[in-house]
Amino acid sequence: MSQVFTQEADQLNKTLQRSEELIMVKDSCDVTVSSTDTKAAVSLQASLQAAIALVISVSVASADQAERITQELLQTTKTKQVTIQKTVIENSKNVDVTTTDTQVGVNIQLLLQILLALLVNLDVL
Numbered sequence: 001m002s003q004v005f006t007q008e009a010d011q012l013n014k015t016l017q018r019s020e021e022l023i024m025v026k027d028s029c030d031v032t033v034s035s036t037d038t039k040a041a042v043s044l045q046a047s048l049q050a051a052i053a054l055v056i057s058v059s060v061a062s063a064d065q066a067e068r069i070t071q072e073l074l075q076t077t078k079t080k081q082v083t084i085q086k087t088v089i090e091n092s093k094n095v096d097v098t099t100t101d102t103q104v105g106v107n108i109q110l111l112l113q114i115l116l117a118l119l120v121n122l123d124v125l
Contacts, residue, residue, distance in 0.1 A: 017081045017082075018081070018082050018083070019037050019082075019083045019084075019085075019101050020083070020084045020085070021035060021037065021083075021084075021085045021086075021087075021099065021101070022085070022086045022087070023035065023087045023089075023097070023099075024086075024087070024088045024089065024090075025089045025090075026088075026089070026090045026091075027090060027091050028089050028090065028091065028092040028093065028095065029093050030093055030094045030095070031089055031092065031095045031096075031097070032095070032096045032097070033087075033089075033097045033098075033099075034096075034097070034098045034099070035098075035099045035100075036098075036099070036100045036101070036102075037101045038100075038101070038102045044108050045108055045111060048108060048111035048112060048115060049111060051115055052070065052111065052114055052115050052118065053066075053070045055115065055118050055119065055122070056069050056070050056118065057070070059118070059122050083101050085099055085101065087099060
């Protein structure tokens, strides 16, 4: 009697990045405002997941087993980043303001650690 096992897994990958910035300049002159908002988590996370899947598929002989391992490692990935900045400049002269909002998720650190652990275990590093 042979048994058939079917694996069903919902892979969840949620990334929410939201930035709100309010810069108010009132009754001022010679004010320079520079604002930078960089979000890198989405593309970097996808790249790391692809690298992990590639390393596993190259190192495991069975394609089914490689898929199962990859699913288990990457089954649930969630990133939520919210930044709210408020800058008020009032009754000022000759003011330079620079704001920078760089959001790179903690998730990326975890994925990088998984990738490095895989590479070390395979004696690649």
